[in-house]
Amino acid sequence: MAEIQMALDSLDFDATMALAEQVAPYVDILEIGTPCIKYNGLKLVKALKAAHPDKKILVDLKTMDAGEYEATPFFEAGGDITTVLGASDMATIKGVIKAANANGGEAQIDLIGVEDKAAVAKDAAANGAHIIGVHTGLDAQAAGQTPFEDLKTITGLGLNVKVSVAGGINKDTIQSCVKAGAAIVVVGAAIYGAPSPAESAKELRALVDAA
Numbered sequence: 405m406a407e408i409q410m411a412l413d414s415l416d417f418d419a420t421m422a423l424a425e426q427v428a429p430y431v432d433i434l435e436i437g438t439p440c441i442k443y444n445g446l447k448l449v450k451a452l453k454a455a456h457p458d459k460k461i462l463v464d465l466k467t468m469d470a471g472e473y474e475a476t477p478f479f480e481a482g483g484d485i486t487t488v489l490g491a492s493d494m495a496t497i498k499g500v501i502k503a504a505n506a507n508g509g510e511a512q513i514d515l516i517g518v519e520d521k522a523a524v525a526k527d528a529a530a531n532g533a534h535i536i537g538v539h540t541g542l543d544a545q546a547a548g549q550t551p552f553e554d555l556k557t558i559t560g561l562g563l564n565v566k567v568s569v570a571g572g573i574n575k576d577t578i579q580s581c582v583k584a585g586a587a588i589v590v591v592g593a594a595i596y597g598a599p600s601p602a603e604s605a606k607e608l609r610a611l612v613d614a615a
């Protein structure tokens with residue numbers, strides 16, 4: 405069964421906590437998006453985990469250097485997954501994997517902006533990555549890009565890792581992502597931009613469970 409990850413991309417602490425409360429019944433992973441974690445820091449990780457101990461918390465650090473050093477406090481604060489850029493040095497990626505393993509967590513390697521995504525995915529998996537993230541970022545989405553072809557390429561490698569997909573996923577595309585092999589589907593704007601985020605999350609949950 406694929407997991408749904410809700411991307412919390414507001415900068416506002418209270419609004420983030422309130423949105424998480426609304427969608428929690430329908431999602432598996434609460435993601436603290438990159439702008440949100442930079443703005444709010446460890447305090448938000450602790451508060452979200454305390455409010456939702458039954459959910460995984462993904463901290464979207466998009467680490468680029470000092471992998472173990474940067475990721476460790478976020479795992480210690482209650483994060484279950486942190487992200488590291490696939491564009492970073494393999495030593496950095498290995499550092500985040502080490503921090504994850506030391507804390508019973510998972511490291512996600514984000515392929516955003518990576519040219520040879522298959523090569524990085526294979527290398528990261530060989531070094532113990534837990535999750536490979538296929539990701540078309542918000543700016544690339546605005547330029548018309550989507551993650552769907554890259555998702556097929558990465559799941560087609562048959563690596564012994566979970567594959568996550570992010571980048572404008574909505575009710576029209578979520579089932580095809582699951583069918584293409586995504587173990588985790590990430591949804592941000594399609595939930596937080598909906599008239600009722602809870603209703604949108606509920607609808608996406610039903611679509612994923614039926615896929």
Ligand SMILES: O=C([C@H](O)CO)[C@H](O)[C@H](O)COP(=O)(O)O
Nearest residue numbers: 411437438571572573591592593
């Ligand atoms: O990771 C994200 C982005 O880089 C900002 O941190 C988004 O949370 C991710 O793209 C999911 O959001 P949507 O694309 O709006 O579904």
